[in-house]
Amino acid sequence: MPPRGQPTARQTRIGAELRKLREASGMTSAQAAASLGWERPRVSHIESGRHGVSGERVRHLAAHYSARDTAYVDALARMADDHTKGWWTAYKGVLPPTMLDISEMEHHAAYLQSMQMLAVPGLLQTPDYARSIFVNGSCQLSPNLIEQHIEHRMARRRVLSGTNPTPFTAVVHEAGLRMRYGSRDIVRSQLRHLLEVHENPSVTIRVVPFDIDAFHGYAQSLLHAGGPVPQLDTIQIDNAYSLDFLSADSQLAQCRTLIERASAVALTPVQSNDFIHKVIQEL
DSSP: OOSSSSSHHHHHHHHHHHHHHHHTTTOHHHHHHHHOOOOOHHHHHTHHHHHHHOHHHHHHHHHHHHOOOOOOOOHHHHHHHHHOOGHHHHHHHTTTHHHHHHEEEEEESSSSEEESSOOOGGOOOHHHHHHHHHHTSSSSSOHHHHHHHHHHHHHHGGGSSSSSSOOOOEEEHHHHHOOOSSSSSHHHHHHHHHHHHTTTTTTEEEOTOOOOOOOOTOOEEEEEEOOSSGGEEEEEEEEOEEEEEEESSSHHHHHHHHHHHHHHOOOOHHHHHHHHHHHHHHH
């Protein structure tokens, strides 16, 4: 089977985890290939996500690398065996692959945490609010493509409903509530939507007000998707021209610290509701 031309973020992640296991064992890719009786490119293709692996193969490689964390190996094997073709695949070839990767990440997450400094989190946006962001964004998109992006963003919200909704905590800075995306009416409607969705038991919204001293958020917006084990957590961050997925241990630790610091100074959920009411009245 030829290598995949463009592996998904999830497929790439499986390969990256297998590379971590190999490196932890002290083997080079050449040594691993030789000891397994493989050609060297096969190891490289697996670790780049360009060749798929089964859960059985994951367990075989983990044993070969003397990995002893059974919970982690079991979770990684289940991840390799899960070939879910979710609703997001309908947008393949229409939207950028990273948009589909976000949907897949959210679908598989055990829980979600968002920290947003300058906007309402995507999972909580209204269509008009999202449209204003896309219309006025740095990338000039056609009207039809903008509507496809909005449709996709609204479809992502399904993880917050149904019989088994994903727990979602959103830490939003006051700046994100007050930024004028579109008209005052659009922003008011968006903030009222936050109050409505906050009644969902699976959703928690916490606001960081301007008057907090020494806030350490560093204006970084991110989405943290909890994995079946902490090692398989994923952080998605927005940059000016790209969406990046972080999974290195040091990156996960740093982003978890940012979320913890923001949560430590954020208002309680009840206080946050009152605060959003106040912002609506002031618009």
